[in-house]
Amino acid sequence: MTSATGSSAVTRPGFARASWVVCRQELRDLWLSGRGMPLLLAFSVLLSVTSYLVASNQALNFLEQREAVNLTLQMAVAVAGLMVLLIAGDGVSGERERETLESLLLTPVSTRSLVFGKAGAALSLWLAAFVVTSVYVVSLSRGVGIAADALVAGLLVGTVLSVFLAGFGLFISVLSSSNRFSLSVAFFALLALFAPSQLPTSAQNGWAGTTLLHVDPFTSGLQYLSKVVVDAHGLGTDVAWLVGPLGAAVVAVIAAWLVAGRLKLSPGRS
Amino acid sequence: MVEMAVQSHQLSKRYGDTLAVAGLDLELPTGTVLGFLGPNGAGKTTVIRMLSTILDPDAGSFSVAGVPGTDRAAVRERIGVLPESAGYPRQQTGREWLAYHGQLFGRSPAAAREAAGSWLEEVGLGERGSALIGTYSRGMRQRLGIARALIHDPQVLFLDEPTLGLDPAGQRQILALVSRIADQRQVTVVFSSHLLAEVEEICQRVLILNQGRVAAQGTVAEVVRTAAAPRTAIVQVRAEAARRAIEVLAAAGVRADQATTRGPGAVVVELEAKEPTSSATAQVLTALVDADIAVLGLEIEGGRLSDAFLALTAPS
Numbered sequence: 338m339t340s341a342t343g344s345s346a347v348t349r350p351g352f353a354r355a356s357w358v359v360c361r362q363e364l365r366d367l368w369l370s371g372r373g374m375p376l377l378l379a380f381s382v383l384l385s386v387t388s389y390l391v392a393s394n395q396a397l398n399f400l401e402q403r404e405a406v407n408l409t410l411q412m413a414v415a416v417a418g419l420m421v422l423l424i425a426g427d428g429v430s431g432e433r434e435r436e437t438l439e440s441l442l443l444t445p446v447s448t449r450s451l452v453f454g455k456a457g458a459a460l461s462l463w464l465a466a467f468v469v470t471s472v473y474v475v476s477l478s479r480g481v482g483i484a485a486d487a488l489v490a491g492l493l494v495g496t497v498l499s500v501f502l503a504g505f506g507l508f509i510s511v512l513s514s515s516n517r518f519s520l521s522v523a524f525f526a527l528l529a530l531f532a533p534s535q536l537p538t539s540a541q542n543g544w545a546g547t548t549l550l551h552v553d554p555f556t557s558g559l560q561y562l563s564k565v566v567v568d569a570h571g572l573g574t575d576v577a578w579l580v581g582p583l584g585a586a587v588v589a590v591i592a593a594w595l596v597a598g599r600l601k602l603s604p605g606r607s
Numbered sequence: 608m609v610e611m612a613v614q615s616h617q618l619s620k621r622y623g624d625t626l627a628v629a630g631l632d633l634e635l636p637t638g639t640v641l642g643f644l645g646p647n648g649a650g651k652t653t654v655i656r657m658l659s660t661i662l663d664p665d666a667g668s669f670s671v672a673g674v675p676g677t678d679r680a681a682v683r684e685r686i687g688v689l690p691e692s693a694g695y696p697r698q699q700t701g702r703e704w705l706a707y708h709g710q711l712f713g714r715s716p717a718a719a720r721e722a723a724g725s726w727l728e729e730v731g732l733g734e735r736g737s738a739l740i741g742t743y744s745r746g747m748r749q750r751l752g753i754a755r756a757l758i759h760d761p762q763v764l765f766l767d768e769p770t771l772g773l774d775p776a777g778q779r780q781i782l783a784l785v786s787r788i789a790d791q792r793q794v795t796v797v798f799s800s801h802l803l804a805e806v807e808e809i810c811q812r813v814l815i816l817n818q819g820r821v822a823a824q825g826t827v828a829e830v831v832r833t834a835a836a837p838r839t840a841i842v843q844v845r846a847e848a849a850r851r852a853i854e855v856l857a858a859a860g861v862r863a864d865q866a867t868t869r870g871p872g873a874v875v876v877e878l879e880a881k882e883p884t885s886s887a888t889a890q891v892l893t894a895l896v897d898a899d900i901a902v903l904g905l906e907i908e909g910g911r912l913s914d915a916f917l918a919l920t921a922p923s
Contacts, residue, residue, distance in 0.1 A: 348713045349680060358710045370698035436694025440755060442661055443688050444711040445680040602661055 352453075355446035359454025367424065367458050376420050376462065380413075381469050387412050388473045406478045406487050407566040410470065411559050414495040415531075417466035418555075421459050421499045422523050425506025428455040429600065430519040439602055452511065452597035456503045463499035467492060483566055490565040490572060494558040497582040501554055502527070504589030511596045512604050530555045557581035609673035612637040612763050612795035613658060618667035620653050620819075627653045629819040630667065635797070635812070637762075640789045642810035642827075643799040646920045650819040651799045652691050655765045658797075659688045672762040684712065687756030689749070691767035691799075697741030701732055701751050704740060705758055712759035719758075726754035730784060746777035753784060763795045764788070770802055778802060782809055803913040813912065815919050822919040827912050834915030838878045840888055842895065843904035846871035852900050859894035872903065 350358065367373040391405035429452065432438035441451055471488055478484040506523050513519035533541075533549050534556040540546050550556050561578035564570045613635040620628040628650040635641055645651050656662040658669055660679040669676040672685040696704060702723050709719030727736040730750040735743065743751065749769055756764060766785065770778040782802075786809045789796050800806050806813060807827050814824040823830045842863075844852045849865055852874050856863040866873035878887035888905065895902050 349684065350711070350713050355711065358707070362707050365703075366696070366698060435696070436690075436692050437696055438694075439661060439690045440688075440693060440708070440752075441711070443659060443683055443686075443690075444708065445683040445713070446711050447680075602656075 349445050350450075352447055352450050355450035356454040356457065359446075359451055360457035361454075363455050363458030364461055367461065372424070373462060373465070376423075377465050377469065380416055380420065380466050383416060384409070384413060384469060384473055388477060392477065401567075402478070402481050403483060403567045403569070406474055406481075406483060407563055409473055409477055410487055410491045410562055410566060413466060413470040413473075414491060414498060414558070414562070415555070417463045417470075417495060418498050418502045419524075419527060420462045420466065422502040422506045422527060423520065424462055425456060425459040425503040426510050426519045426523040427516055428452070428459065428507050429510040430513040430516045431510075433514055433603075434516050442600070442602060447598075448600035449594060449597040452507050452593060452600065456507055456593070459503045459506065460499055463495055467495055483569070486572060487562075487566045490562050493572075493579070494562055494582065497579065497586050498554060498558050501582060501586040501589045504586065504593040508589060508593045508596055511593070511600050514604050534559065551578065552581050552584075554582040554585035609637060611635060611670075611673075612639065613669070613671055613797065615658070615669035616667055618654070618657060618664050618669055620650075620657060620662065621665050626819050628657070628664075628816075631816075631821060633669075633814065633821075633824075635795060637795055638789075638793050639812055640785070640796040640798060640810045642806035642813040643797050643816070644801075644803070644806065644813055644916060645816035645822075649816040649920070651816055652767055653819075654816065655688070655690075655767050655797065655799065659683070659686055659765055684759065685761055686763045686765060687759070687761035687794075688765045689752045689756045689767060689769050691771070693748075693752045695740045695743075695748050695751065698739060700737050700739055701727060701743070701754075702736040704751070705755055708755050709758045714759070722758055723754075726758055727751075729757075729788075730754045731780070744777075746773050746780060749773065749777070749781060750784065753781070753788075757788065757794075760792075761794065763797070765797045765799075767799045768801070769798075770800055770805075778805065785809060803911075803916055807912045815916060817920045823915065830919075831910060831912060831915045834918045838887070838910040838914070839908045840876045840878055840891060841866055841869055841904075841906040841908065842874045842876055842891065842902060843870070843906075844872050844874060844895070844900055844902060848872070848900050849874055851898070852895055855894055855898040855900065856891065859890065861891055861894065878907075 388409055391408050429438065432441065470491065474487050474491065475484045478487055509523050510519045530553055533553040536546065541550055550560065557578045561575055564575040564578065565572060611634055613633060615631050615633040618628060618631040631654060643651055653662065657664045658671060660676060660682050671682045674681045674685060676682060705723035705726060706719040709722045710716060714722060724736065727733050730753055732747060732750055735747065740748065740751065753769065770781050773781065782805050785796060785798060788794055798806065798810060812825060813827055813830050815822040815830065823833045825833065842852065849872050853863045853865065856876060862877040863874050866875040876891050888907065892902060
């Protein structure tokens with residue numbers, strides 16, 4: 338039995354160590370007993386169906402091979418981002434709802450390490466989804482030699498967007514008392530971010546339209562993918578399209594960092 | 608070791624227009640088991656949350672184990688808390704959950720696993736440590752919660768209604784566990800409960816909170832005296848002497864009546880609450896013996912913590 342006066346081996350964990358302890362536990366919860374595997378399975382099924390459809394259209398000459406790869410990659414980035422958002426949005430408000438947050442807040446680790454440990458686990462979904470996606474991308478791009486560029490671009494855009502969505506999801510989650518609220522807000526915000534890509538071409542051409550397309554992280558990120566995969570531009574040619582996603586990721590991480598420092602048992606109550 | 612495990616000065620908390628805790632002054636000597644009592648909504652959970660740094664007080668100050676409440680991380684290292692509405696991750700095993708918290712308190716993974724195993728044995732969950740928490744009964748979860756609160760060997764333990772929702776056997780298990788931990792490990796315990804008889808049994812001191820204010824604090828005897836709880840005695844005399852006994856007691860200034868539900872010779876006597884029980888009963892016995900009335904039995908009622916509690920928390 339350990340001593341009642343405290344063990345000499347006990348030292349208050351710093352930010353990095355505490356974040357890693359939280360991340361490791363969250364990874365275990367997510368992948369061994371949580372929603373990680375079912376989500377990844379659903380993602381794989383969706384990707385299989387999409388790949389089958391684009392491959393069929395390609396065979397019928399309705400779709401160019403590069404466009405087929407691009408479509409698959411874009412869908413993978415978008416759906417994986419949604420999964421990251423789902424897990425991140427549940428991160429803190431889910432603990433509140435299950436009444437497990439208080440025991441975590443009673444530990445001496447900083448609230449930021451709790452939140453950023455959870456962010457690490459949420460991002461693991463994107464990495465797993467990317468591994469699955471890479472199989473389909475390699476298969477679909479056989480013969481046109483775009484697999485390497487498509488995978489690098491996909492990894493880059495997907496990672497930046499996932500960081501943005503993890504930060505955004507946790508930001509909402511810290512401020513929400515219920516999962517339903519945090520997930521609804523996060524989901525509707527995600528839909529709003531997809532909206533600019535659906536604007537008519539005329540609206541996308543003006544100064545305001547172009548700015549909106551560049552600022553919106555999803556539209557600009559997917560535009561970058563399109564430039565690399567469909568237009569065969571080099572990876573460094575259209576980096577201007579990455580400014581939007583990178584800026585959004587930085588803002589979301591800073592916002593999550595700020596609210597994480599003020600994480601309370603009940604939002605709005607000190 | 609510091610002399611006072613918990614000290615607070617004018618600790619206050621307000622939720623909107625409601626004053627949840629009003630100027631709490633508390634001094635709890637190290638090694639004491641404090642029964643923290645009060646009706647629902649009295650402010651007990653708010654006090655525990657303030658002392659455990661989960662809630663910020665609106666006014667006042669406190670220290671735990673000699674550490675000022677403003678140094679949150681240092682306070683948390685010295686306290687263990689079983690919250691009132693503690694949730695448990697159903698998909699983790701008891702051992703895994705304890706080891707996780709051990710690491711959050713700074714133990715290495717190996718040391719945390721070892722501590723988890725030791726505490727599981729200590730709370731009687733050694734054989735169920737590898738089972739998912741989702742399969743635990745409520746009593747087992749509460750014992751696991753106590754083990755989690757103790758995983759880092761705290762100096763002060765806050766237990767917020769640990770027996771809530773448990774059957775009598777479960778309640779006894781928790782009380783025995785708390786009593787044993789307090790005895791063996793010299794941990795100061797703040798024990799919030801509605802089980803007054805049990806609090807009386809295991810706590811050296813009690814504090815009764817009512818509408819956010821301290822209604823009484825001290826030893827059980829001191830609190831009962833402070834409360835001046837109404838006390839009665841049932842005096843057994845021969846059936847034919849009951850009427851005369853009531854007259855004799857009335858003449859001696861003691862209110863008495865027949866206790867018909869207790870038998871024909873039972874007389875219920877109201878004892879003067881402000882008097883010590885011994886002198887009040889001596890007055891009754893002397894009056895009856897002087898009148899040649901044989902006293903067959905005497906049973907004191909009231910004067911317990913529950914009476915004091917009801918008197919102190921009755922709506923004004």
